[in-house]
Amino acid sequence: MLPPKREIGLANTHATHSTNGIGDSEGATQVAMHNYRGKNVFVAGGTSGLNLGLAVAFAEAGANVAVLSRRQERVDAAVSQLRADGATALGFSADVRDSAAVDAAIASAAAAWGPLDVVVSGAAGNFLAPAAGLSANGFKTIIDIDLIGTFNVLRACWSHLRKPGAAILNISAAQSWLPTPLQIHVCAAKAGIDQVTRTLAMEWGGAGVRVNSIAPGPIADTEGMRRLATTEAAHLAWTECVPLKRFGSMTDISNAALWLCSTQASYITGVVLPVDGGLALGGSSGISQAMAQ
Numbered sequence: 001m002l003p004p005k006r007e008i009g010l011a012n013t014h015a016t017h018s019t020n021g022i023g024d025s026e027g028a029t030q031v032a033m034h035n036y037r038g039k040n041v042f043v044a045g046g047t048s049g050l051n052l053g054l055a056v057a058f059a060e061a062g063a064n065v066a067v068l069s070r071r072q073e074r075v076d077a078a079v080s081q082l083r084a085d086g087a088t089a090l091g092f093s094a095d096v097r098d099s100a101a102v103d104a105a106i107a108s109a110a111a112a113w114g115p116l117d118v119v120v121s122g123a124a125g126n127f128l129a130p131a132a133g134l135s136a137n138g139f140k141t142i143i144d145i146d147l148i149g150t151f152n153v154l155r156a157c158w159s160h161l162r163k164p165g166a167a168i169l170n171i172s173a174a175q176s177w178l179p180t181p182l183q184i185h186v187c188a189a190k191a192g193i194d195q196v197t198r199t200l201a202m203e204w205g206g207a208g209v210r211v212n213s214i215a216p217g218p219i220a221d222t223e224g225m226r227r228l229a230t231t232e233a234a235h236l237a238w239t240e241c242v243p244l245k246r247f248g249s250m251t252d253i254s255n256a257a258l259w260l261c262s263t264q265a266s267y268i269t270g271v272v273l274p275v276d277g278g279l280a281l282g283g284s285s286g287i288s289q290a291m292a293q
């Protein structure tokens with residue numbers, strides 16, 4: 001039987017909890033069970049890495065899942081993967097900087113399935129660059145993809161959301177809070193996304209639409225971290241900055257996202273939830289170690 005109308009994610013009726021206990025340094029190994037059967041999920045940037053992981057997690061929880069990104073071959077591969085897993089899936093080749101193309105893709109998904117229950121906005125770009133060596137267009141490119149792209153996705157989905165009941169999930173990053181050298185473009189773009197999250201939570205709350213965000217820390221085996229930790233030393237330095245002393249996993253991200261978009265979180269809106277092992281605390285463990293020597 002499908003879940004009742006306003007319920008997204010009847011979570012944990014048959015919970016499959018992690019085989020690891022509290023305090024296990026390796027983290028969860030399985031995505032906790034949620035029920036998104038019959039729900040319509042749109043993932044912008046959902047054809048690789050962390051966003052594809054989210055698309056798969058929503059599909060495994062029973063949702064119909066649409067993904068959008070620029071490269072047709074990636075879109076095709078993601079849709080094939082989702083369908084091979086048994087999901088109903090759609091794919092759209094579009095650039096989030098092209099608002100008309102985003103409008104058309106989201107309208108098409110809603111025309112096929114009906115109102116959208118969950119919209120994830122996660123398309124992004126990144127590279128390391130010192131501010132003084134970054135061209136105006138380099139800075140603008142990241143603002144255009146991450147921040148304006150997120151605005152384009154959210155504005156386009158508004159008229160296609162299930163009201164009340166829909167949940168928006170923006171993908172932020174620890175850089176939105178932590179000033180990070182060589183990342184001025186990403187820090188600015190992701191901080192902007194956080195304010196978009198809070199502002200839309202206020203504007204759309206009256207319609208019963210929740211708007212939240214997760215801010216991942218370093219997630220293992222992703223393009224983002226391949227770009228930010230290019231050497232073993234850099235990898236170790238990132239790990240050292242994380243109070244839990246490990247990179248996050250796709251399971252860590254999926255568990256947070258599926259919970260935050262579910263009815264278990266139905267009174268939560270406007271939050272930017274760090275899923276980062278404590279990275280955003282910006283703690284002083286390095287200083288403490290130095291003082292102890």
Ligand code: COA
Pocket residue numbers: 124125126127128129133134135136137138139141223224227
């Ligand atoms: N260092 C400094 N500037 C860079 C750069 C780098 N490593 N890579 C690109 N730029 C600059 C370019 O020089 C250009 O500026 P210019 O016109 O003044 O020369 C500007 O950024 C745009 O580059 P372009 O290659 O035309 O952008 P694009 O729109 O084709 O691609 C990127 C966007 C650059 C972000 C590309 O890396 C991408 O598509 N990334 C998606 C995947 C990704 O980043 N994943 C991690 C997500 S966290």
Ligand code: NAP
Pocket residue numbers: 044045046047048049050051068069070071072074075094095096097122123124125145149171172173174215216217218219220222223224225
């Ligand atoms: P990724 O694998 O490179 O994923 C980026 C996705 O966005 C791809 O599907 C890409 O597909 C799409 N995309 C990029 N530019 C686009 C555009 N202009 N229009 C439409 N789609 C576009 O990166 P990732 O590392 O998994 O990161 C995914 C998200 O998590 C990003 O928002 C990132 O900031 C965030 N994040 C990641 C980490 C991490 O540790 N990896 C940490 C914090 C936050 P196409 O190339 O086909 O367009």
